[in-house]
Amino acid sequence: MRRVFKIEGKHKLNGRVRVSGSKNATVALIPAAILSKEGPVTICDVPNISDVDCLTILLKELNIEVFQNAQGHLIIDPTNMKNTILEHNAVTKLRASYYFMGALLGKYKDVKIRMSGGCYLGPRPIDLHLKGFEALGATVDYDRGLYHIYADELIGDRIYLDIASVGATINIMMAAVYAKGRTIIDNAAKEPEIIDVATMLNKMGARIRGAGTATITIDGVESLTGCFHEIIPDRIEAGTFIIMAAAAGEDMVVENIIPQHLESLLSKLKEMNVDMEVNIDNVRIHGGNKLKAVDIQTQTYPGFATDLQQPLTALLTQAEGISTVRETIYAERFKHCPELNRMGANIIVNIPSSTIAGPTPLYGVEVTATDLRCGASLVAAALMADGVTTIYDIEHIERGYENLDGKLNALGAKMWKEEVE
Secondary structure, three states: OEEEEEEEOOOOEEEEEEOOEOHHHHHHHHHHHOOOOEOOEEEEOOOOOHHHHHHHHHHHHOOOEEEEOOOOOEEEEOOOOOOOOEOOHHHHHOHHHHHHHHHHHHHHOEEEEEOOOOOOOOOOOOHHHHHHHHHOOOEEEEEOOEEEEEOOOOEOOEEEOOOOOHHHHHHHHHHHOOOEOEEEEEOOOOOHHHHHHHHHHHHOOOEEEOEOEOEEEEEOOOOOEOOEEEOOEOHHHHHHHHHHHHHHEEEEEEEOOOHHHHHHHHHHHHHOOOEEEEOOOEEEEEOOOOOEOOEEEEOOOOOEOHHHHHHHHHHHOOOEEEEEEEOOOOOOOOOHHHHHHHOOOEEEEEOOEEEEEEOOOOEOOEEEOOOHHHHHHHHHHHHHOEOEEEEEOOHHHHOOOOOHHHHHHHOOOEEEEEEEO
């Protein structure tokens, strides 16, 4: 039996929806918490998603106590932690499990971990992570799917990233907090999630400056302790709901956002003629405006987020004229396009770009969520479509969106889960 989402389209969305804590920050903050040598780390506003379940399994593999209190805070206590080989199946389900490389290398100077998994979006090498570890003095061995990274000691160095990689920036930062001397990361990624991880590590006693800029400086310390930390709102979930509001909303408010994190999306939606009011911590969207075609090019932050081009493509099917999407981060991120075409879209893919002609009427059919953001794109399309859309492989969607069906139904959508053969 397979679980599917079923969505009856053409129901207008009204009301308020609260954005959860950032998935992309959470999957780095949880491994970062194990760097504490004294006391538990309490993380609040952790989203209830399957990626967190996988990380919790890996924490328990390391003999770390982890539980949620009555307020929903995730409490991670590494007091009795043991540095064991991470080869549980949870590693291969979650690409972000590679953050345990930096955390364990930093704390123990030795880590053995299986190759990580996650959504396939084309080649996603971790060579920048490994080069960073080597620059700090580590040796990297790889044998039959298992990485062994170790060092007698880690010594700070100046590290230039060929690509401003979020994962490499965070991983090197975590390894460097216990390195001797100063580490400088040049051409560091600037995403808000990096600032969030650095903020928590600094609360624990780390000495990190420059997070959110192209140069991050880390002065090594002897010990980190526990702390209390609240995760930033999920800018991708926020963007997804804003797109869904533009697609199917009548009068809808998306709450718990940081508008600065969404400037590239909001500017494009204004260019599309979406009626919006941007406030301190929310956006109010009024539906019904005639939409205009636009051109999108994904870029590293603060440019247009690659994670939002797929959901936005669904909205572009209803815009007047020819829109283009050029993908500069993950070349394979167009698997949503054939699925949208099944629903009536008119999209031509010529990797690494796509052309969307609109507006075209959409109708409910059976489609497959090939990855997390493809799933979000299909949900957005289904909200606009005539009839009932059936979405397969919803485990991808549940990796990154907390209670998506519950939140949309509270706004007036008709969305439910079924088991099918």
